[in-house]
Amino acid sequence: MTSTGVDAVAELAHRLLPAAGVVTDRARLRTYECDGLAHYRVTPALVVIPEDSDQLAAIVRACAEQQVPYVARGSGTGLSGGALPHAEGVLVVTSRMRTIREVRREDQRAVVDPGVINLDVTRAATPHGYYYAPDPSSQQICSIGGNVAENSGGAHCLKYGFTTNHVVGADFVTPTGDTVRLGGDAPDAPGYDLLGAVVGSEGTLGIVTTVTVKLTRLPEEVRTLLVGFESTDQAGAATSAMIAAGIVPAAVEMMDALAIEAAEAAVQCNYPDGAGAVLVIELDGAAEDVAAEYADVERLCAENGSFEQRLATDPTDRALIWKGRKSAFAAVGRISPDYIVQDGVIPRTALPEVLSAIAELSGSSGVRVANVFHAGDGNLHPLVLFDDAIEGAGEAAEKVSGAILDLCIEHGGSITGEHGVGMDKAKYMPRMYTDDDLDTMQLVRCAFDPAGISNPGKLFPTPRLCGEVPGRHKGAHPLQEAGLAEVF
């Protein structure tokens, strides 16, 4: 069933790569059939695992020549089906490109290959007093290339931003197989900010290879506080009070009772008994400032009804507090056989309203929803629980999950804050954007990938036919514009 195009790519791959780097065996191909969103499964026609960017570019070039679709894959932890393979295409896996090339404290930069694990960048920088700020909960396994593609965030993006704020340059293999440099080691490279468009493009514009990231100074002082409230309303009000007081914590994370129950069952994180909600608040920075902010946070939480506050006094305590939060997704498996991890965003001030609407949805449908979220920036991760063994339960959960996204859109938010659109949410894009908005985004796609072979079928509900651009030019001779006859 593989086409001749794929055969040609496979032949090249066999010539270029060691045997372990080319997978054609059906059983082994199936190990790549899904990413972190396991209910979509497609077996790729071919998997290649290049060892360097030259090999990777050669494979992409062959795909371009043969018009064979390809999909990049880092660690396969994506939660929107972004790395879902194409049945007649090639899956290009970066897991053998894991070299950290440079850590330059003096420039606050690290240069890493795309398969490098997020946490390893921080590990390499820590001896120099630095770290890599974006910290998705999957940071022990997800790749920098995947982070770039998804513009991944983490618990600390409230203060430090997302991947896009920390990536300054990348070598990039275009869907025509050319390697170009986007951005630079230094800021503000001349020309369009193509890197800005590539970050978050979910592998649909091409594949990033070597990436230059910004390193962030490790804070002098970190205080992590676990606060118990009776209700999510109280915890939300405390969050608002902090923001209103001009405090920008490094992180403010919220979990509701059901999410706490799951985390307790899974990792015994020992969160406050009987809490309707907990906040994990982290303050970091210069020692004097953190001390002053901490006093305010303590007071504001108390004023908004906290019944227990626990300050982590050592790294072990801090790790335990974070363990409860960071394991929340997987932990839900302890209280429900199946679940959907939703990812939506609302303006933070709409939190109480949206949470009660979610509770209503849950009540009227009988579908349980556990809430875990980045309260500081309004990024919700409702976990919609169901049992697939019960007929119709999956559909009911899917419906509730979709209705939650509608709530986000109604409140002026987004259908995804960090997990991406991928395969999963392409159908929701028209609810958030007009046809014209989507058409405009597709112009970018057409510029990078006119043949539509780089991760097709993701992000957009329908592809755009790129067509030739009209050749009408105004003013300058095309040669002059092309720089072949520059008039200085």
Added chain:
Amino acid sequence: MTTDVRDDAVREALGSACDEVRDPGPRDRVDGVEPGLVARPTSTEQVAEVMRAAAAHGLSVVPRGRGTKLSWGTPPRSADVLLDLGAMDRVLDHAAGDLIVAAQAGTPLQEVQRVAAGGDQRLTLDETVPGGTVGGVLATNASGARRTGFGTARDLLIGITMVRADGVVAKAGGRVVKNVAGYDIGKLLIGSAGTLGVIVDATFRLHPVPPSSRWVSAPVSDPRHALELAQTAVHSQVVPAAVEIGWDGDAGQVSVLLEGRADGVSARVDRLRELLGAGATDDARPPAGGAAYPWDVTASGDDRSTALKLAFCLSGLADVLAAASAAGASVRGSAGSGVLYAALPASKALDATSSAVTTLREACLRHGGSAVVVDAAAAVKQAVDMWGPVPALDLMRRVKDQFDPDHRLAPGRFVGGI
């Protein structure tokens, strides 16, 4: 398909597209280029109508905010219509609880700051030329001292509305800080000099205004010393909001901005003064009068200094400063980000200016960066390569061709003749 701009048909088409259409005055020139007509729309719909009329009649269009940086870049090949966004000057929304602000493109940055200040908040984007508008700041990717601590427009913009060359209105991003749905068109528009689309409104994230701020400065006597102090500041634990340098001849001053709570700031001031050595002082006012650029932003025509933006990796500071001394440039900017601005006097001879640009560019390129001539007298702009090497230029051209296939928007103002 090109029509005479002052044709009745054209005038009529533009007139019905937008409230105000007039003949250009002397102040409407775009870096020496006389526009055909000036159109001043009052709404997004009118901008769209103007663009549709321009498309129908084959007219080139150059967008303008308040014109404070309109002479930047290369002069346009033509400017049939000067699209003046000055009438679209409203702050659309300030949601203090959500820390966001939305404003029309023609809104002066100062007005945005005034509104945000009502909630003790600010858009942490320094005004570099007085009077600049939201659209102009975005289109030129202007940034000031606080970029070291807070980033630039690309780190603060969360949503944008644009009008395409074909008159289609499109939005990207939204009004929440966290949002990864779809391509980040906003980033493409930042620094695009009006060549990809007309920015009509923008939404930004805000920061609380810090209750206290203070500058700690120390003199530096040679490039190595400047590098040493700048490195001390960036690697310190005082969380600098800015690490600036001023450099003239062969000496200068490193200045660090500390912001935050009063008690925190005063403790950090003490620590930093110790780190920077005996000569360090502190002051509430910014150094060197606070101006962002080392050139006179009000100069025009042949009186303009040759103004450059220098970017480099932080460790290249000493080398770049030495090059500036050799080139006879005065320099000011963010040592903490690796972005400096350099001015060569307007009086400098053409060939000396050319070789000074080369000297500066070579130094920046050695340190992973770039040197772009942002503004200069016409003769200089013609004589020098304004941009230097532009990696991925072909891909940029393809983006331009998709967004503006007829090259109607600000033709010739950008890299590679885009």
